[in-house]
Amino acid sequence: MKGLLVKDFYCLRKQYGIFLMTIIIVFVISIMFVFSCKYGNINKGFESMVKSGMATGNDISYIARIAMAFCFLIPMALTGNVMELFVDDRDAGFGKLAGALPVSIRKRVMSRFISGMIFTVIGCMADIIMAAVLSRLTDIITFKNYFAIIITFASLMIMYLSFLILYAYILGTEKMTLVAVLPLITGVVAVLLVNMKRLIGFIHNGIFDADIIKMLFNFIMNKSHLMFVASLVILAASYLLCVRISDLKRGVI
Amino acid sequence: MSGYQNAVEIKNVTKDYGDFKLDNISFSIPEGNVCGFIGQNGAGKTTTIQLLLDAIRRDSGNIYVFGNSIDIDSVEIRENIGVVFDEMGFHDFMTAKNINTMMKNIYKQWDEKVYFDYLDRFKLPVKKQCGSFSRGMRMKLQIATALSHNARLLIMDEPTSGLDPIARNEIIQILREYAVNEEHTVLLSSHITTDIxxxxxxxxxxxxxxxILNGNKDDILESHGILKCKKDEVSLIDNKFIVSEQISSFGAEVLVKNRYACKKMYPEMVIEPASLEQIMIYYINKENVQNISDRNGGINEGTAC
Structure with a gap:
């Protein structure tokens, strides 16, 4: 299996450069954002919003936190690069060669999951370092809160990865565009189904429940570990399904 | 040594794709032999190889490699098999050095020294991306990879197709050297019968x-012959000798089996030795004629009903 990971590493070499650049850029932007919130234009903007009564201090704090949180999503979003592995293998005709190597199907699938997870893990570590630095520079958000956001995003990425690989095995490498979109559609459908009651309320009354953002934020801050556990369960289920599909479709993917 | 005699045994294997069926095939390759696996494109050679590697699922039958069923431990069996496909399978951006790093983490018995010696011998650049290699170089790179982990069975799927005569000859020479060792078995799939x-x-x-045909190459060549005669003389030949015939305005050429018995029966007729290529063409011709007559028979029966 190590050999396949080495091969995947070579496949993703270019992506690692982009990955590193992204982390650096996000880090710089986050620091600029923090300083602007403290001393710069963003700070002035927030002050005028509070003065004019457009928002309370709490609202401002939420907006700033959400903006910061999005910065943390970017490094981990590169998890989707695992798609490149499928495309590269397909273009090289590696599937045929892989069938002749002394590596079991189980290990072949495992190597694909590990290669995908590498981005999530590195992204997570980069985010934790960023959080440690930023939490010292600002009181918008504490390290504990940063950590909860990171865990939430990592969970989302693990879920995305699980569905991405699963769809790739189900649909095959010829339909990679569809494979890339389907996990997002699955996510949106899942969120809509869970929040069906609120959605129906919104459709009937035409009033959007403003508390939903605060509730979401509170959920992230206090219950991110639940999402993480759920993502691991989905990951394990996806792995087992992929092994089964790969065995059934031997010689196809 | 284990008690097996055949390096490969394929017994009643079937694989149905719907539009193509590998139909109940059986053959074996004794250890130390070079087996030429011939047939036209799309005949089922690659499918058989994929089944042998357990890379695709078979519908029925059994496959044994070195006396072990591939159902029990195909991974361990593949440790002892070197494979060369018609297409390289390595990513274009990989260098021969990258491939070494990858393979030494895959094969337990990977021998770096042997690998780099082969690269040196084949004059393959170590640090150049293999996407820029010529077809001959790609094939040599695959052979170097296949021969660097002490494989006892070498499977080659169309290794010489599309190569110039010099490169083909080089590859045949490498195979000869490999086959000298009595523990080494080769399955060489090709439609280029001269190589076989x-x-x-x-x-x-x-x-x-x-x-269609399975046996010792020399016996097959020895027993078949091309009988040349006039068109109207074909009907005089006993059907038990005839595989198939090709009739032109100049006369008839008939592939006969039991060449010597046939010669004895028709001493006045000229029977020349047949090449593998001729044998292949005539057998395929026979199959085609049979299929057409089967189809016509089917239609006639249908009409009669």
Whole structure:
């Protein structure tokens, strides 16, 4: 299996450069954002919003936190690069060669999951370092809160990865565009189904429940570990399904 | 040493794709032999190889490699198999050095020294991306990879197709060297029968998913012959000798089996030795004629009903 990971590493070499650049850029932007919130234009903007009564201090704090949180999503979003592995293998005709190597199907699938997870893990570590630095520079958000956001995003990425690989095995490498979109559609459908009651309320009354953002934020801050556990369960289920599909479709993917 | 005699044994294997069926094929390759696996494109050679590697699922039958069923431990079996495909399978951006790093983490018995010696011998650049290699270089890179982990069985799927005569000859020479060791077995799949004639001990001839001919190459060549006669003389020949015939305005050429018995029966007729290529063409011709007559028979029966 190590050999396949080495091969995947070579496949993703270019992506690692982009990955590193992204982390650096996000880090710089986050620091600029923090300083602007403290001393710069963003700070002035927030002050005028509070003065004019457009928002309370709490609202401002939420907006700033959400903006910061999005910065943390970017490094981990590169998890989707695992798609490149499928495309590269397909273009090289590696599937045929892989069938002749002394590596079991189980290990072949495992190597694909590990290669995908590498981005999530590195992204997570980069985010934790960023959080440690930023939490010292600002009181918008504490390290504990940063950590909860990171865990939430990592969970989302693990879920995305699980569905991405699963769809790739189900649909095959010829339909990679569809494979890339389907996990997002699955996510949106899942969120809509869970929040069906609120959605129906919104459709009937035409009033959007403003508390939903605060509730979401509170959920992230206090219950991110639940999402993480759920993502691991989905990951394990996806792995087992992929092994089964790969065995059934031997010689196809 | 284990008690097996055949490096490969394929017994009643079937694989149905719907539009193509590998139909109940059986053959074996004794250890130390070079087996030429011949047949036209699409005959089922690659499918058989994929089944042998357990890379695709078979519908029925059994496959044994070195006496072990591939159902029990195909991974361990593949440790002892070197494979060369018609297409490289390595990513274009990989260098020969990258491939070494990858393979030494895959094969337990990977021998770096042997690998780099082969690269040196084949004059393959170590640090150049293999996407820029010529077809001959790609094939040599695959051979270097296949021979660097002490494989006892070498499977080659169309290794010489599309190569110039010099590169083909080089590859045949490498195979000869490998086959000298009595523990080394080779399954050489090709539709280029001249290569098989140069190398093989045994021949398995497959067509439309069925084994048409299987046996010792010299015996097959010895027993078949091309009988040349006038068109109207064909009807005089006993059907038991005839595989198939090709009739032109100049006369008739008939592939006969039991060449010597046939010669004895028709001493006035000229019977020349047949090449593997001629044998292959005439057998395929026979199959085609048979299929057409089967189809016509089917239609006639239908009409009668």
């Amino acid at each position: 004639e140069k190398l093989a001990d045994d021949v398995v001839f497959i067509d439309a998913g069925r084994i």
